[in-house]
Amino acid sequence: GQQVMQIPQYQHVQEGEDFTTYCNSSTTLSNIQWYKQRPGGHPVFLIQLVKSGEVKKQKRLTFQFGEAKKNSSLHITATQTTDVGTYFCAGQGGSEKLVFGKGTKLTVNP
Amino acid sequence: GAGVSQSPRYKVTKRGQDVALRCDPISGHVSLYWYRQALGQGPEFLTYFNYEAQQDKSGLPNDRFSAERPEGSISTLTIQRTEQRDSAMYRCASRGDRANTEAFFGQGTRLTVV
Numbered sequence: 001g002q003q004v005m006q007i008p009q010y011q012h013v014q015e016g017e018d019f020t021t022y023c024n025s026s027t028t029l030s031n032i033q034w035y036k037q038r039p040g041g042h043p044v045f046l047i048q049l050v051k052s053g054e055v056k057k058q059k060r061l062t063f064q065f066g067e068a069k070k071n072s073s074l075h076i077t078a079t080q081t082t083d084v085g086t087y088f089c090a091g092q093g094g095s096e097k098l099v100f101g102k103g104t105k106l107t108v109n110p
Numbered sequence: 111g112a113g114v115s116q117s118p119r120y121k122v123t124k125r126g127q128d129v130a131l132r133c134d135p136i137s138g139h140v141s142l143y144w145y146r147q148a149l150g151q152g153p154e155f156l157t158y159f160n161y162e163a164q165q166d167k168s169g170l171p172n173d174r175f176s177a178e179r180p181e182g183s184i185s186t187l188t189i190q191r192t193e194q195r196d197s198a199m200y201r202c203a204s205r206g207d208r209a210n211t212e213a214f215f216g217q218g219t220r221l222t223v224v
């Protein structure tokens with residue numbers, strides 16, 4: 001079945017450093033979504049990528065969807081303490097089934 | 111309602127008891143998903159519905175787990191003869207359209223089997 005792998009599992013950075021998390025699917029995706037979960041909270045939608053090679057930006061966050069629509073990345077420039085949380089990718093294949101990766105937990109040292 | 115509502119928020123049950131977890135999605139949302147999330151892990155897909163039809167139940171761990179959404183709105187996830195390994199956060203999410211839209215998550219039900 002469809003699997004979504006995400007690395008790294010943990011990332012600890014100093015405030016101001018950049019951060020990247022990578023997502024890889026075992027199958028070609030129709031779209032990929034990214035979510036952020038704060039400690040003690042629930043996953044909250046950030047963005048969706050649909051097109052091959054698509055790049056989207058939200059302030060300091062840059063999201064990419066691979067040409068083969070099997071991988072994606074999230075890059076945060078100049079992290080801030082408010083970026084702390086776990087970032088999940090979620091892939092959708094041929095159906096509406098949404099499969100999440102295990103997430104990358106980001107901690108930021110002020 | 112304004113958001114996805116799950117109840118109860120916390121449930122402690124004895125091993126062997128049955129439990130029913132409820133999800134009230136955002137009004138009008140077509141798709142409803144159930145996930146299980148262990149501490150420090152990502153949401154693990156269990157099952158999903160479009161309207162009242164269960165589309166995919168491939169993630170249900172075994173036949174003790176079942177879900178229904180009889181009127182295409184509120185859904186119930188039932189776990190029979192609970193075991194300690196069933197302890198986890200159970201999350202429900204709904205989507206407004208059948209495809210290509212964001213999923214809105216509820217606060218979850220923390221299930222503890224003792």
